[in-house]
Amino acid sequence: MIDSYSDFRSALLLWYDQNQRMLPWRTKPSLYNTVVSEFMLQQTQIKTALPYFERWLIRFPDFHSLAEAETESVLKYWEGLGYYNRARNLHKLAQCLVDADAIPDTPDAWKALPGIGDYTAAAISSIAQNHPSAVVDGNVVRVLARLTNDDTNFSSNAQAVKQFTVLANQLLDSKRPGDANQAMMELGATLCTKGQPQCQCCPLKTFCLGFQAGKPEGLPAITRAKRTQVQENRAFIIREQRLLLYKIPSDAKRLKDHYELPSLEALGLTKDSKHLKKLTSKKRGISNQVITETVYELDTALNPIEEKEPFYWIDLKSIDRILLSGPHKRWIRDLLMLL
Numbered sequence: 001m002i003d004s005y006s007d008f009r010s011a012l013l014l015w016y017d018q019n020q021r022m023l024p025w026r027t028k029p030s031l032y033n034t035v036v037s038e039f040m041l042q043q044t045q046i047k048t049a050l051p052y053f054e055r056w057l058i059r060f061p062d063f064h065s066l067a068e069a070e071t072e073s074v075l076k077y078w079e080g081l082g083y084y085n086r087a088r089n090l091h092k093l094a095q096c097l098v099d100a101d102a103i104p105d106t107p108d109a110w111k112a113l114p115g116i117g118d119y120t121a122a123a124i125s126s127i128a129q130n131h132p133s134a135v136v137d138g139n140v141v142r143v144l145a146r147l148t149n150d151d152t153n154f155s156s157n158a159q160a161v162k163q164f165t166v167l168a169n170q171l172l173d174s175k176r177p178g179d180a181n182q183a184m185m186e187l188g189a190t191l192c193t194k195g196q197p198q199c200q201c202c203p204l205k206t207f208c209l210g211f212q213a214g215k216p217e218g219l220p221a222i223t224r225a226k227r228t229q230v231q232e233n234r235a236f237i238i239r240e241q242r243l244l245l246y247k248i249p250s251d252a253k254r255l256k257d258h259y260e261l262p263s264l265e266a267l268g269l270t271k272d273s274k275h276l277k278k279l280t281s282k283k284r285g286i287s288n289q290v291i292t293e294t295v296y297e298l299d300t301a302l303n304p305i306e307e308k309e310p311f312y313w314i315d316l317k318s319i320d321r322i323l324l325s326g327p328h329k330r331w332i333r334d335l336l337m338l339l
């Protein structure tokens with residue numbers, strides 16, 4: 001397949017040096033910037049994370065300022081990015097590092113810290129500390145499956161990652177491991193894309209068996225678990241310039257202490273009630289679920305709902321200051337504009 005690893009590495013790094021996207025964590029490299037960007041980029045696309053990253057660095061410019069911040073403030077600056085455990089873990093990580101005698105300098109040492117698994121440990125130690133460990137995400141799996149024309153039917157992404165990690169480490173340039181890792185991910189994100197790989201512009205085409213076989217698009221073959229459909233019904237109730245919201249308990253697994261529109265069920269209502277009028281319906285995906293949420297307005301004929309934990313009447317002027325889950329924040333903003 002690849003006769004000369006050295007030629008492969010040179011071709012990849014030359015392409016990266018000339019074509020990499022100018023991203024703030026690349027133009028101003030530091031351990032802190034790498035750690036923050038790697039936490040934000042778990043489950044999130046670069047274009048979504050960019051404005052959050054810029055705002056974050058202004059408010060929390062280093063590990064010390066982050067370690068000293070209140071959790072509520074940390075979550076507020078993460079609001080809308082989702083997967084809030086990343087923010088909580090990043091906060092705890094900063095506190096651990098500030099208290100530590102030494103900064104970890106191997107992937108295994110990083111993995112002992114909150115929120116850091118194989119992928120993030122390899123990314124931080126290779127990019128910020130020049131440690132030769134390959135980073136393998138979905139983009140890298142795609143490039144390697146095509147390079148090797150490997151049509152194995154993987155039962156999950158994790159299985160494919162495990163298989164290709166061996167090859168990724170063999171191909172890694174040990175003199176510039178951080179750049180080599182970013183180059184593979186960049187190539188997968190920009191040229192070796194899912195639908196239409198741009199093979200004619202690809203620096204790896206002379207090494208690529210998938211390209212030579214003429215049909216790289218179908219690789220890798222990964223059979224994903226079927227997504228389950230979930231239906232949620234929500235209430236949008238405004239009285240005297242205040243919006244009724246539900247506060248998620250502090251011991252919840254997800255979105256603890258966030259506010260959201262209350263479910264009809266929590267209010268003892270069903271969607272068939274004659275007091276409800278449908279306002280909007282939204283679809284979103286989380287892990288292996290597709291959630292359809294329908295929002296209803298409640299007419300004023302019903303008895304007023306008392307403010308009592310976990311339901312709170314929030315002044316419309318204060319909505320921007322409370323912690324809302326990302327989708328609910330967008331829906332509330334859109335619905336308020338219709339009033």
Ligand code: SF4
Pocket residue numbers: 143146147191192193197198199200202203204205208210211216
């Ligand atoms: S030649 Fe095509 S399929 Fe092969 S790595 Fe490059 S873009 Fe991907």
